[in-house]
Amino acid sequence: MPFDKSSLIDFLRVLDKEVSRKITLTAAGGTAMTLLNLKPSTIDVDFTIPHEDISEFEDVLKKVPHGFRIDYWPDGMVFSQTLPEDYLRKSMPIKTKLKNITLRTLHPIDIVVTKIGRLDERDMQDIESCIKSFKLKKRQIESRAKLVEYVGREENYKTNLRYVVKKFFRRTG
Numbered sequence: 001m002p003f004d005k006s007s008l009i010d011f012l013r014v015l016d017k018e019v020s021r022k023i024t025l026t027a028a029g030g031t032a033m034t035l036l037n038l039k040p041s042t043i044d045v046d047f048t049i050p051h052e053d054i055s056e057f058e059d060v061l062k063k064v065p066h067g068f069r070i071d072y073w074p075d076g077m078v079f080s081q082t083l084p085e086d087y088l089r090k091s092m093p094i095k096t097k098l099k100n101i102t103l104r105t106l107h108p109i110d111i112v113v114t115k116i117g118r119l120d121e122r123d124m125q126d127i128e129s130c131i132k133s134f135k136l137k138k139r140q141i142e143s144r145a146k147l148v149e150y151v152g153r154e155e156n157y158k159t160n161l162r163y164v165v166k167k168f169f170r171r172t173g
Contacts, residue, residue, distance in 0.1 A: 002041035019100040023053035032105035138169040
């Protein structure tokens with residue numbers, strides 16, 4: 001079941017009523033892109049969450065029946081990448097009227113560098129959308145990607161990065 005921005009916020013409102021203290025959720029992947037109005041919807045819900053907030057989030061998920069896929073990782077980890085420690089400071093706030101949940105999205109540069117790890121066709125479309133919408137530059141992506149820790153074969157990530165740079169930053173003229 002795809003989620004548009006409105007249904008994501010509605011779901012978080014339900015969770016917010018059950019949260020017993022302030023927590024921060026930073027949307028990643030398609031969830032972040034949907035909240036940033038770069039995609040109409042997402043097929044699953046992805047967050048990176050400060051480690052001190054994970055148990056509260058897990059407790060709330062157990063209380064609220066939802067029936068869909070929610071992936072979450074600690075402290076700037078997204079899929080098989082770990083972002084630099086400043087990911088939360090760089091992240092972007094999403095205005096909501098939630099009482100206990102602070103909702104943020106990864107900065108578009110961090111969306112790009114996390115999507116480079118898997119790099120399927122949908123990831124390529126998402127990367128292109130981030131680059132165009134936020135006018136990201138080649139050097140920004142390359143610099144940020146150097147700071148990402150990739151779990152797995154590091155050469156795969158580097159190969160994907162070279163491919164993305166070549167595809168989206170061809171020299172003209």
